[in-house]
Amino acid sequence: MEIQKGYKFRIYPTKEQEIFLSNQFGGVRFIYNYFLNRRKEEYLINKKSSSYYKDAKYLTELKQQDGYEWMNNIDSQALQQSLRHLDTAYNMFFREICDFPQFKRRSNNQSFTTTQGFGIEDNILYIPKLKTLIKITQDRELPSKPVSVTISKTSSGKYYASFTCKFEQEPLPKSENKIGIDLGIKELVITSNGDHFTNPKLTKQFQKELTHKQRKLSKKKERIEKPQQSKNRSSKSS
Numbered sequence: 001m002e003i004q005k006g007y008k009f010r011i012y013p014t015k016e017q018e019i020f021l022s023n024q025f026g027g028v029r030f031i032y033n034y035f036l037n038r039r040k041e042e043y044l045i046n047k048k049s050s051s052y053y054k055d056a057k058y059l060t061e062l063k064q065q066d067g068y069e070w071m072n073n074i075d076s077q078a079l080q081q082s083l084r085h086l087d088t089a090y091n092m093f094f095r096e097i098c099d100f101p102q103f104k105r106r107s108n109n110q111s112f113t114t115t116q117g118f119g120i121e122d123n124i125l126y127i128p129k130l131k132t133l134i135k136i137t138q139d140r141e142l143p144s145k146p147v148s149v150t151i152s153k154t155s156s157g158k159y160y161a162s163f164t165c166k167f168e169q170e171p172l173p174k175s176e177n178k179i180g181i182d183l184g185i186k187e188l189v190i191t192s193n194g195d196h197f198t199n200p201k202l203t204k205q206f207q208k209e210l211t212h213k214q215r216k217l218s219k220k221k222e223r224i225e226k227p228q229q230s231k232n233r234s235s236k237s238s
Helices: 016-046 052-062 069-073 076-094 207-225 231-237
Strands: 003-013 112-115 119-121 124-125 132-137 148-153 158-166 181-183 187-192 195-197
Touching: 016 052, 016 069, 016 076, 016 112, 016 148, 052 076, 076 112
Parallel strands: none
Antiparallel strands: 003 132, 003 158, 112 148, 119 124, 124 132, 148 158, 181 187, 187 195
């Protein structure tokens, strides 16, 4: 059975590489917002929604127009993936799975995804359009050659590389052993083969602390709902 799994590692770009990544973030953010606005206007005028393929075709035309030459410095795969993310968000909205897509902001977490021209080896990462190598902390081996990588930056300024891998997972060996489980209060679990697991009773263990926290919260709510009048104000009013 083929499964898909993600692996996330911390990366440490230099100052020059941070500038490059900032341009990539800005490029994919611009494309996402540009086509989100375009889709909204098209729906208001024609009552029709665009698709990834229509957007991708127009993106090619847009890159050739005056004023958009800077797009040639942005990884084309990252721009296309931005359109795919927008299309996915739209489809999930119409299927009532999530809210309507929102415009991306520079102050939020930033990211871009690419599917070609990248690689990782000996704690070094290379990505399209960047001529230098990025230091990466790889604490475990990948199970297969990754099919995509997402470079992200958190609001706190940390950078990460998240790899998506597809690989065949060997099924677990079948076992003829069967076991029954009984859940209880005094003992958390009792199995049919005689194993007993005591109930840790975490609620009782932290009941005193929980009661104290609830009292503090209740007092805060009372102060918010019924703000006390200051002594100076009360003396003036009298």
